[in-house]
Amino acid sequence: MTTKPQFTTLPAGREPVLRVMPMPADANIHGDVFGGWIMSQVDIAGSIPAARRAAGRVATVAVNAFQFKKPVFVGDLLSFYAEVVKTGSTSVTVEVEVYAQRQRLDAEIVKVTDATLTYVATDEARRSRPLPTL
Numbered sequence: 503m504t505t506k507p508q509f510t511t512l513p514a515g516r517e518p519v520l521r522v523m524p525m526p527a528d529a530n531i532h533g534d535v536f537g538g539w540i541m542s543q544v545d546i547a548g549s550i551p552a553a554r555r556a557a558g559r560v561a562t563v564a565v566n567a568f569q570f571k572k573p574v575f576v577g578d579l580l581s582f583y584a585e586v587v588k589t590g591s592t593s594v595t596v597e598v599e600v601y602a603q604r605q606r607l608d609a610e611i612v613k614v615t616d617a618t619l620t621y622v623a624t625d626e627a628r629r630s631r632p633l634p635t636l
């Protein structure tokens with residue numbers, strides 16, 4: 503008896519903050535997407551809930567953890583899920599998870615990246631400022 507492979511699904515009940523498809527200019531000569539390109543997209547995705555929590559501009563102060571679990575290819579449809587996991591007096595720490603939907607008939611979904619980043623709420627002079635109370 504043959505069993506069908508069990509594919510990952512996108513997280514149920516959650517909306518991605520960002521969806522994007524890497525193009526050939528984002529990849530090396532083998533069609534594998536550069537890690538730096540993924541990191542910049544993760545930074546953008548994480549900044550969305552951070553800026554919402556800070557009610558204004560934020561700056562990335564640290565990339566606490568970053569794991570490339572599976573390769574990303576040109577034409578993958580990437581979905582970025584981001585949520586605030588910690589706040590301090592000026593900082594917001596966000597966990598970002600990235601899923602790729604492969605450009606194939608079976609549209610396999612794989613989790614490709616896990617990251618945690620910290621953002622600091624900043625003012626017009628780029629100095630840190632306290633987070634607003636909720």
Ligand SMILES: CC(C)(COP(=O)(O)OP(=O)(O)OC[C@H]1O[C@@H](n2cnc3c(N)ncnc32)[C@H](O)[C@@H]1OP(=O)(O)O)[C@@H](O)C(=O)NCCC(=O)NCCS
Pocket residue numbers: 561562563564566589590591592593594620622624628629630
């Ligand atoms: C963001 C910035 C204004 C913060 O300056 P600061 O207020 O003097 O920094 P502090 O050391 O007081 O830290 C501010 C907050 O960040 C947190 N933080 C600082 N370094 C951190 C690290 N490595 N990991 C996690 N959190 C960190 C602190 O714990 C503090 O949080 P809290 O206020 O919630 O307790 C300054 O570091 C900066 O301008 N950095 C460059 C930002 C930037 O340009 N990013 C884009 C990439 S180049």
